[in-house]
Amino acid sequence: MLVGYMRVSKADGSQTTDLQRDALLAAGVDPDALYEDKASGKKDDRPQLTACLKALRDGDTLLVWKLDRLGRDLRHLVNIVHDLTQRGIGLKVLTGQGAAIDTTTASGKLVFGIFAALAEYERELISERTIAGLAAARARGRKGGRPFKMTPAKVRLAAASMGKPGTNVTDLCKELGVTRQTLYRHVSPTGELRDDGHKILTRR
Known part of the structure; x- marks a missing residue:
């Protein structure tokens, strides 16, 4: 079964999902299998995405118009797709820079593997910078961690x-x-x- 997820984006000024809806329907998604989140001031306030992910079952494929409609950032996206893969659910991106991603195919899995590797690389860089920063602070006589509340x-x-x-x-x-x-x-x-x-x- 094909399931579609849509989200309006304040970043590009689009306040409707008409274009996304047309593309998802053309790709074979049933109108009753579409989930839509409206624009919100809260980054995590996406109840329809939560409902969509819960509704997906083994063998289903989640379709999104563009990659940025699904994840808040690269790490969030990788975590979502990792969870879907573990549950036997595919992901297909219809357009944009992530259009090569289709985890139901070997080549699509390879492309997403590169995304996952980049996310891991980003995590390692942050960890290395933190360790280096603490070492530099200790060398200057300061200890890392939260400052003392008591003086x-x-x-x-x-x-x-x-x-x-x-x-x-x-x-x-x-x-x-x-x-x-x-x-x-x-x-x-x-x-x-x-x-x-x-x-x-x-x-x-």
Whole structure:
């Protein structure tokens, strides 16, 4: 069974799916097997795509007018097609730069394999850049990861405040900009420094 998916695109100014619908119908898709998402401000707000992917069954083929109507980006597209392939479902692109993709044929699978390889290459590049950036930061005396929420000044204020019987913990957390969990990880309810609190005061 052939199933078609359509989506209007704000990027190219097309607010109707007439052209896509005509192309999908001409390719043999039944009108009752068409799914359409309207333009939305949310990138992930595509309920008809979700419904379409759920409706597909082993042996079906999903048809789209252009490749950019299906995936948000290359990685998202690769993940969708990988899932379809695992379920025994084909993908065919009718026009545009991805028109050579038809995963029901050997040559079409080869073309999509190149797309998947590019997505993997992109992931590896991002990972390498992240590792290199952290190494460079460490070489300059900085550690990677999230910045400390607690500073030496905050730890001292927390210790002094927690040692006073009338301290309101909720108000103190708001003043410091931390959660109760973070506060108690550094200072005890009686104002004594804990291991994390000592580390903040002694780190350079």
